[in-house]
Amino acid sequence: MTKHALISASFLLFGFVILFFSLRSSSVDLLQEPTAHDQQPLAKLFSGDVLPGNPLYALRMVSDRARLMTARSSQQKKRTYLEYSKARFHTAQTLLERNELMLASSTLAKGLIYVGKAVGIEEGVENDAPHNTDDIHAMDSILREYHVTLLRIKPLYRDADRVFLDQLLSYEESLQNSVQSFISRE
Incomplete structure (x- = not known):
């Protein structure tokens, strides 16, 4: 063999x-x-x-x-990333209800990475090419949910773990800035 x-x-x-x-x-x-x-x-x-x-x-x-x-196209891959991000958000919500904070925060981090990959695909679209407004608004909505949740759970963590949440918030805000730039081009 x-x-x-x-x-x-x-x-x-x-x-x-x-x-x-x-x-x-x-x-x-x-x-x-x-x-x-x-x-x-x-x-x-x-x-x-x-x-x-x-x-x-x-x-x-x-x-x-x-x-x-x-996934056959970058658009299909982007939508799959957004779908996964929503699923991770809902999974994190369930974990928070069960008071599993560390699993919830790592699940939120993975969801944000998925949004980041979708934003990266959207950034790859040429400036003169039309952006898919439904996808952009979906990204905006998802990021707003993440932002509210991260701010809500931050006081539940010890100081050492809050650094991780601060990094997640910083990453979420940079993604939100990218999405807002897409919206301003509409």
């Missing part, structure tokens, strides 16, 4: 092990009839209801990566 084949086989085996334990630990009983809430065992995975810490979360990340890699 070649080294490449051995590596491929080990990754495949690792994937099956993750899938096995994920399905085993899920709350869905595969022998029961599916209900309206759970039409299939992995329904929660693709609906975005899986939170960090759940074994299925890794599969959700893999499916997200696959969707990004198969």
Whole structure:
């Protein structure tokens, strides 16, 4: 067996092990009839209801990566980034309700990175080319939600952790400035 084949086989085996334990630990009983809430065992995975810490979360990340890699155009990729950013925002809200502050802040950071990638794609549009106003306003709306949430949760953190939130706020404000420049060009 070649080294490449051995590596491929080990990754495949690792994937099956993750899938096995994920399905085993899920709350869905595969022998029961599916209900309206759970039409299939992995329904929660693709609906975005899986939170960090759940074994299925890794599969959700893999499916997200696959969707990004198969996006046909930069516009489709930008919209996918915005969709992911919204999903991360809602995940962070759920984590905040559960008082999981560190997971919430890292989830907010990932969501802001997704918005940043969408803004980067929009910045790549030539100045004389028309910008997609729906996408720009979606970016603006998402960033406003992030800003309010970051300001709301900042007092909940210790001083050392607030530095991270200050960095997130600074990054969010720079993204907001870029989006406002797009809006002013309309």
